[in-house]
Amino acid sequence: MSSYTLTQLLTDKSSLDKSRIVHSEQDTHVAEGEVLLKIQRCAITTNNITYAAFGDSMQYWQFFPTGIQGWGHMPVWGFADVVASAAEGVDIGERFYGYFPIASHIRMQAERVSKRGFYDASEHRKPLVSAYNQYTRCSADPVYAEKLENYQMLVRPLFITSFMLADFLQDNAFFGAQRLVISSASSKTAYGTAFCLKDYPQVELVALTSVRNRSFVEGLGCYHQTVCYEELAQQPTDKPTMYVDFSGDVDLRARIHHHYGDALVYDCFAGSAQNTDVPSDADLPGPKPAFYFAPIQIRKRNADWGPDLVNQRFNAAQSSFISHISDPGHLWMKVVEEDGFSAAQTLIRNLHDGKVDAQQGRVIRLDSLA
Numbered sequence: 001m002s003s004y005t006l007t008q009l010l011t012d013k014s015s016l017d018k019s020r021i022v023h024s025e026q027d028t029h030v031a032e033g034e035v036l037l038k039i040q041r042c043a044i045t046t047n048n049i050t051y052a053a054f055g056d057s058m059q060y061w062q063f064f065p066t067g068i069q070g071w072g073h074m075p076v077w078g079f080a081d082v083v084a085s086a087a088e089g090v091d092i093g094e095r096f097y098g099y100f101p102i103a104s105h106i107r108m109q110a111e112r113v114s115k116r117g118f119y120d121a122s123e124h125r126k127p128l129v130s131a132y133n134q135y136t137r138c139s140a141d142p143v144y145a146e147k148l149e150n151y152q153m154l155v156r157p158l159f160i161t162s163f164m165l166a167d168f169l170q171d172n173a174f175f176g177a178q179r180l181v182i183s184s185a186s187s188k189t190a191y192g193t194a195f196c197l198k199d200y201p202q203v204e205l206v207a208l209t210s211v212r213n214r215s216f217v218e219g220l221g222c223y224h225q226t227v228c229y230e231e232l233a234q235q236p237t238d239k240p241t242m243y244v245d246f247s248g249d250v251d252l253r254a255r256i257h258h259h260y261g262d263a264l265v266y267d268c269f270a271g272s273a274q275n276t277d278v279p280s281d282a283d284l285p286g287p288k289p290a291f292y293f294a295p296i297q298i299r300k301r302n303a304d305w306g307p308d309l310v311n312q313r314f315n316a317a318q319s320s321f322i323s324h325i326s327d328p329g330h331l332w333m334k335v336v337e338e339d340g341f342s343a344a345q346t347l348i349r350n351l352h353d354g355k356v357d358a359q360q361g362r363v364i365r366l367d368s369l370a
Ligand SMILES: NC(=O)c1ccc[n+]([C@@H]2O[C@H](COP(=O)([O-])OP(=O)(O)OC[C@H]3O[C@@H](n4cnc5c(N)ncnc54)[C@H](OP(=O)(O)O)[C@@H]3O)[C@@H](O)[C@H]2O)c1
Pocket: 045, 046, 047, 048, 050, 051, 157, 158, 161, 183, 184, 185, 186, 187, 188, 189, 190, 208, 209, 210, 213, 246, 247, 269, 270, 271, 272, 273, 274, 275, 292, 293, 294, 295, 351, 352, 353, 354, 355, 357, 358
């Protein structure tokens, strides 16, 4: 009976910048319906740190249980190849895109197998959000291109949020706002949102960012104005304003509510790039922060438009975004590839501490020997 070495990067749930790498010998045998995939590469951005930060409250730890008390698998998006299969319609050598642990291999129970891919129907994943249980067969994916794999991993999971957030906002007539103030505006998800909103000139997009990222954000060319966090008090309050929060910074939120006062018509809580604590219900003037979760708008549009049209529209928007950002003439984004689990450890620590250059898209190859 053949075996393989399973390598896993485990994250300390109580201290997300701490991780350890473990190895174990595993049997390659697959039971009926099972597939064994070797994870080749993944992207890691601040969003993955947020998955871990909300690992308990939003069940992200439950996708890939480690069986070790206090230690979890931080989920990432990436590509993997089938190395053993006892599932009809899933063949050895096929490549899939989807949601993975930071590990060398993963075993899944393939169900709802179709030309497009399959769902992992392992018992522990059945109650979880199904969008994360879906694996896309690269050979049947109309937007897949081998040379764009890095962009796909980096952009797709974030851009679906950007695309659906822009759609959610215009679907609700921007809640009456004429100005959107967007925090952590240098993040990939914020930029994608601003890119999708370029066709709505009736709303003014104000980027809020840190001093170190100011010129980078200005260079993106998709915000009407770029303002540093320290300059908030000088901002006009003459128009109905929405706060689109990717930072999750509690103090900043309080400053926004007090500064804009009655002009603040909606507070859209979309991310926590700067704060890995679970948000508290602070007693603030103005609208209560409303949590935005992309899968809810996806569900709504699947019902409104049908899943095929949702996919078509998303693919068209994503292709336009990827061709924009992969054009060397544009400032964003520089892909940096590294090898191995130790590189992933360092990257996670740096992302956690906010030390990664906003212009970089970071990719880890997990199939190397490093
Ligand atoms: N609600 C949803 O469904 C959903 C889905 C996807 C992503 N998101 C959220 O979108 C946010 C951005 O994710 P991303 O992957 O696009 O990020 P990214 O590109 O890695 O973002 C980098 C930027 O985030 C800010 N930042 C990150 N870590 C920081 C730290 N420790 N201290 C201070 N600033 C820090 C900085 O922006 P500034 O200098 O501009 O502040 C930094 O340039 C995350 O909070 C993520 O949870 C939400």
